[in-house]
Amino acid sequence: MGSCWTVWYCVVVVTIAACVAAVIAVTLNDIHHGVNPLRRLTSHPQGGFLGLGHRTDQRQGRQNVEDLEDSTQALLAMIPVASAVVDDHDDVIRASSAAYTLGVVRDESLCNEDILAAVHEVRSTGGRKQLDITTQTVPQRIVGPKGESVQDAGLQQVRVINGVSRPNWLKVTVGRINSRFVVVLLDDVSESIRFSQVRESFIQNVSEQLIEPSQALERLADSLEHDDLDRESVKRQAVEVRRACKHMEHMVSDLLLLIRSQEPVTPSSHNRINVMDQLRDVVQSHLGRAQQAGVQLELSGDDSLDINGESDQIKAAVGKLIENAIGYSPQGSTVAVSVKRSQEGGHASVSVIDRGCGIPKAEQERVFERFYRGSEQNERTEHGIGLGLAIVKHVALTHHGNVTVWSVPGQGSTFTMSLPLAQDIVTA
Template identity: 35%
Template sequence: MNVNAAVAAAAAIAGVLTGVIAMLAFRWSERDQARPTRSSLHTEAVLPPGVDTVLSVLRSSAVVLDEADEVVKASSAAYALGLVRGGRLAVEPMLKMARETRRDGEIRQVDLDLPRRGTGRGDALAVSARVAPLGSRLVLLLVEDMTEARRIEAVRRDFVANVSHELKTPVGALSLLSEAVLDAADDPEAVERFAGRMQYEATRLTSLVQELIDLSRVQNDDPLGDSEQVGVDELMGEAIDRCRQSAGSKQITLVAGRTSVGGTSTSGTADGGLHVWGNRSQLAAALGNLVENAVNYSPARTRVGIAGRRVAAPGGDFIEISVSDQGIGISERDKERVFERFYRVDPARSRATGGTGLGLAIVKHVAASHGGEVTVWSAEGQGSTFTLRLPEGGPGRSGAESQERRGGSPSEDVDEELEDFEEAADSLDEAGEADPADHAAQAGPGEPTGPAEPADPDQHRHRRGSSEPGDSASATRSGEPPPASRATPATPSSLSPSSPSPTSFSSPSPSPFTTPRGLLRAPETAPEVLP
C-alpha cells in the first residue's frame, strides 16, 4: 500500500513538473516570437494599420523606433546608409532628435553629413532627416539622401560661372576695343587694326554662343527628330572642306580614306558607300570638331588622316570614323577629362586658336544621342586618334531601327551628364585666361592686337570645337591639297611610307600611316592609320 502511494505521489509530482516546464517553454517561445529582429524588420503587429504599406513605397529611408529606442521597422535603404546597426539607430544626432520628438510630440528636421561606410572615400553623404510621432508610443524617422541633389546644384553653379567667365572675355575686349577706336578716330591705321581685333572677338563670341546652343540641342529629349540616312563620305568631305583653309595655312595635309570590314581599302561599295542614320547637321558638326581639333593641335607640315569602316557586331553593324593626327598628344590625366565642357589640354594653344573647350563635349553627346560612342587613343608628343562609332544606317535600315539601338537619350543619364561638368571651374583657372584689358594692351605700335590676319573672318572661324557644319573655306593656300581632292578619298598611293609616325606601338613600332587599317582601332589600343 505504501509502495502504491509513493508511486502515485511521484507520478503526480512528475506531471506537475512536466506541466510547469511546458508552460515555461510556451511562454519563452511567445517572447522570442514577439522580440523584433533585423531579418524580419521587426513585427508589424505594433505598427498602426497601413503604415507598413506606406513606408514600403517611400523613396526615403524609413526607421520606426519604439519607446525604448529599439528599431521596430527599418527599410533596406536605412541599412544601406548605415542608419541601423544591431537593431538600434546608429546616428546619435538622429537618436537625440527622436527622443525629443517622443517627449513633446513636435516634428523636427535636420541636415547632416554622414561618413560613407567602407568606401575609403573622404567625402560624406549629405542627408536630410525628419522625425515625427507615430501614434502614442512610436517615432517615425525619414531620411532623404541629398548628396546627388547637392552635387547637381553645385555643378550647375559652376557651369553658369564658367559660361559667364567665357562670355566676359570677348565682351570685355569688345568694349575696350570700341573705346580704342573712338580715341584713335584720327588714325586710320589704328582704327583698321582695332577693327580687325573687334572682328576677331565678335567671331569668337558668336562661336561660343553657337556652341552652347549646339550643346543644348544635342542634349534635348529627341535629338534625332530630323534624322535621315547620311553618307560617311559626304561627312568626311564636309569636315575636310571646313578645315582646309586652316590646314593649308600650317601646310598640314588632309588625307581621307575608307576601309571595309576586313580592313581592305575600297573606293566604293555595291550599296553606294558607308551610311549612318541620324541628324546630318549634328554628325557633320561632331566630325568637323574632331578634324578641327586635329589641325589646331598639330605642328606645321604634318598630316591629319580621316577614314571610315564597317565593323560587324551582334545586333547590327557599326560604322567607325577615325581622325588621327601627329600633334602634341594627350596625357593620361587629360584623357580622363578631355570630353568635359570647357576643359582644354593646352590652354595657351586653345586661346591662340580661339577654342572654347566645348567641341569634344559636343562630339560625345552627338555620339551618345545616335546610339554610339567616341573613344580616344593618344601618346604625348606623338599624336592622337579619336574614333566615332555609330550604328550603320545603310539601305534597308530604317530610322526606327537606329532609334531602337540608341537605347535612350543622353539627357536621361544624369550621372554621365554630371561627370562632364565636374571640375569645370578648376579647368578655367588652369587655362589662365588673360583679362580683357590685357587683350587690347598687349599689341605694340603698328601691330594687331589679335592673331595674324585679324581682318580675315574665315580664318578665325576655324577653332577648336566650332560647330558650324557648313563652314568651308574657299581660299587655297600654300601646301594645300588640290581642290579636286575635296570630294575624292585619298588612295593608298597618296600616303608616303616616309611620313612620320604620330603614335607609338609595341616593338617593333611600324609607322601608323603605312599600316593597313589606318585610324581604325579598338579603344585603348594603338591606332592603325589609313591604308
C-alpha cells in the first residue's frame, strides 16, 4: 500500500512540475525577448480576445508582465517541493523561499557545486538528472556589544555569538525546460533521516546504559545470596542500583524529548502562546533545584510577546537551559532568565545567563551535539546525559528560530533562543 501511494505521489509531482515547467518556459522566453506574454491571449486576428487586445495601453502591458512574473512565482510555490529556475548564465531567476532556506540558493546563484554541474550537463545533453546531496544552512553568527547586532566596525567591546544549524538531506531532480532554462526540484527528506538517526541513537544508548544497572543488580544479588550479609555493603550496592536506574530513566526521558522536539511546528491560531507565561512556569518548577544548589533565579522581561509553538517543547527547552545554568553556577550566584523583543522586531529573544565557569572557545561549536559532554564538569553535572542542548537546538529550529551561545571561561555563559513572534492567522 505504501509503495502504491509513493508511485502516485511521484506521478502527481512530475505532472505538476511538467505543467509548471511549460508555463515557465513560455513566460521566460517571451520576457527575455521583450514580448508581452499576454499577447498570446490578446493578439486574436479578429480583434483580440474579448476585444481587449486593442485597448491595452503600454502601461497596462507592463503591469500584465509583472503580474505574470508574480504568477510564475506562485506556480513554483504550488509544487510540493522546493524549486529554482536557472538561465543560461547560471543565474537563478526564480526560486521558492525554501531553496534559500535549504542552503541551495544564495545571492541569486546556486551555491552547491554538484547541482551546478548537473545543470550544465542537463543544459547541454537534455533529459534530466537525479542526485542526492547534503547541504548545511549557514549558522547565525552575531557580532556586537553585549550580544547585540551592530554595524559599527569601530566598536572595541564585541562578542561573537555562535548559532546553530543542522544538515539538510535533499533528493534533487534537474531537468531542461528549453535551451536556455533549467529547473531544479528539491525534495527535502531530512525529517525521515533525522528520525532514523535519533531512533538508532536511542537503541544504541539505551542498550549501553542497561549494562550498568544490570551489573549493579547482579552485585546486589550476589551479596544477598551469601549468609554472611554485610548490611553496609548491601546498602551501598542498593544505592548504586538506584543511581544507575535514575541515570537510565533520565536518558530515556531526554531521548523521548529529543524525538518530540523534531516534530515540525506549523503556526496556527490554536498554538499561540505567551512567552512570559511559559517562563514563569519553568522558573517556578526549578526554584527547588536552585535553592538546593545555593543559586538564585531571576525572571524579567516583556510579558506582551506571543509566539506560535508547542508549550511543552518550549518549557522543556528553557528548562534544560536553566538546569545547565544552575549546574555550572557557583553557590551564591544568580541565574537570570529574560525575554525581550529582538532588535529587528520580529522575534522573541529568550536568554538564560549564568556567571559560572564558562565554555572554552574550542568546545562552543560542539555543545549542541547529541551526547557531547564538555570538559568543565563538576559534582552537580558529572552524571548528565549530554542531550539537553541538543533538545534546545531542535526545539528552536522546529519553531523556525535559532539558538546562540556566548561564553567566556571564568565569566559565564549566555544562551539565547530566538523565536518568531506570532502573526495574525487569516482563515478562509
